[in-house]
Amino acid sequence: MKPDHALVCLQPGPHASLVSQALPQPRLGRHQVLVRVTATSINPIDTKRAQGYGRRLLGLIGAGGNAVVLGNDFAGHVVAVGPQATPYKVGDQVYGVLPTGRAGGAHKSTLVADARYLRPLPKDLDPAAASVLPYTFCTLWQAFSGLGLDANRVKDQHILVHGGSGALGQMAIQVLAQWGGHVTATCSAAHADLCRSLGAETVVDRHQTRITELPAHFDVTLNFGSWSDDAQLVTRLRHGAIGHATTVHPLMSELDQHGWLRGLLRLLSQWRHMRKLVKEKGPQTRYAWVLFKPSPDALDTLAELLRQDHIHLDIAMRVPFSKARRAFQHVANGSPQRAVLLPNA
Ligand SMILES: NC(=O)c1ccc[n+]([C@@H]2O[C@H](COP(=O)([O-])OP(=O)(O)OC[C@H]3O[C@@H](n4cnc5c(N)ncnc54)[C@H](OP(=O)(O)O)[C@@H]3O)[C@@H](O)[C@H]2O)c1
Numbered sequence: 001m002k003p004d005h006a007l008v009c010l011q012p013g014p015h016a017s018l019v020s021q022a023l024p025q026p027r028l029g030r031h032q033v034l035v036r037v038t039a040t041s042i043n044p045i046d047t048k049r050a051q052g053y054g055r056r057l058l059g060l061i062g063a064g065g066n067a068v069v070l071g072n073d074f075a076g077h078v079v080a081v082g083p084q085a086t087p088y089k090v091g092d093q094v095y096g097v098l099p100t101g102r103a104g105g106a107h108k109s110t111l112v113a114d115a116r117y118l119r120p121l122p123k124d125l126d127p128a129a130a131s132v133l134p135y136t137f138c139t140l141w142q143a144f145s146g147l148g149l150d151a152n153r154v155k156d157q158h159i160l161v162h163g164g165s166g167a168l169g170q171m172a173i174q175v176l177a178q179w180g181g182h183v184t185a186t187c188s189a190a191h192a193d194l195c196r197s198l199g200a201e202t203v204v205d206r207h208q209t210r211i212t213e214l215p216a217h218f219d220v221t222l223n224f225g226s227w228s229d230d231a232q233l234v235t236r237l238r239h240g241a242i243g244h245a246t247t248v249h250p251l252m253s254e255l256d257q258h259g260w261l262r263g264l265l266r267l268l269s270q271w272r273h274m275r276k277l278v279k280e281k282g283p284q285t286r287y288a289w290v291l292f293k294p295s296p297d298a299l300d301t302l303a304e305l306l307r308q309d310h311i312h313l314d315i316a317m318r319v320p321f322s323k324a325r326r327a328f329q330h331v332a333n334g335s336p337q338r339a340v341l342l343p344n345a
Contacts, residue, residue: 006020006109007069007324008067008068012066013051016052033085035112038131040073041339077092096299122303138292141297158182158184162223162233163226165195172222186204186211188205211233211236219238221234230244254270
């Protein structure tokens, strides 16, 4: 067996490199589990962080610097268990997610995970297929929580998913359709059939139809596509709508580009402008800037959806760390299919 190692991103920025480095012996806390990683996925945030994105805000929580281990989600098997890391035992197959922080990411051959953010791998589920889900699902969950959406609230509502063919969009379509919502998705023409197959009732080619040409009848709008479309998406909400959530807000980029003071002032101004537009739709209409956060509730819901075979994302490539650069490029290109690293292959 190879010694423990991590894929380290050196000098995040235009000249970043990805190198495999030996890992120090991990120390296990009471509620933690040591996992030997079978598969760990690459999300768009990893490709952006490799370019230096988010360095100010993430630096504040110890996730910046000149040598970072990226990645949040993974699947593998348990090799050691802290005294209170119930209900896991050595040999269990699991999948899970790491928060972004000082301890570094999931692109490792062996990692330490909080038992709250692990779930048993369903029997017969490919570990790689599980490893592409938790980060994106926890983010989607934050979007839903920000708007107060659950299965009861979504039923019979009209929801516009902008960026429907990306990982967030695909998961949103699957969950919202499953909960009885009427989903309209925007994407490129090449991905229209994919969005339809996942449950979108209407699919709009974003290169042919302007957002302002869509009906202004939506109860919810979700922006997973582009910040520059945020204001136009809000105009498509009906009066008295539930609200709008966006994962593509400029929180990190403004701080990166303009520093703390100027960046915060610019963010405040943009937030206020958007909130005002949203509030014109109704005093109860909500507006949410979404930030990924691991959530036991999200992971429970994901586990249930997996049990019912109601959620999946396709994987285009599975590669060892030595081919990581190609896999990062694939994700940076915005493909509907994810790429997965196999650290112990
Ligand atoms: N705030 C957070 O904590 C958080 C967490 C997760 C993700 N995110 C961000 O949310 C976004 C979506 O994530 P994801 O994982 O779904 O990404 P993804 O899998 O890379 O998919 C993004 C999709 O958006 C579409 N797109 C690209 N440019 C667009 C544009 N200008 N306007 C509208 N659609 C566009 C593309 O599909 P088509 O070509 O088919 O249109 C692309 O496949 C990313 O920017 C990601 O960084 C933020």
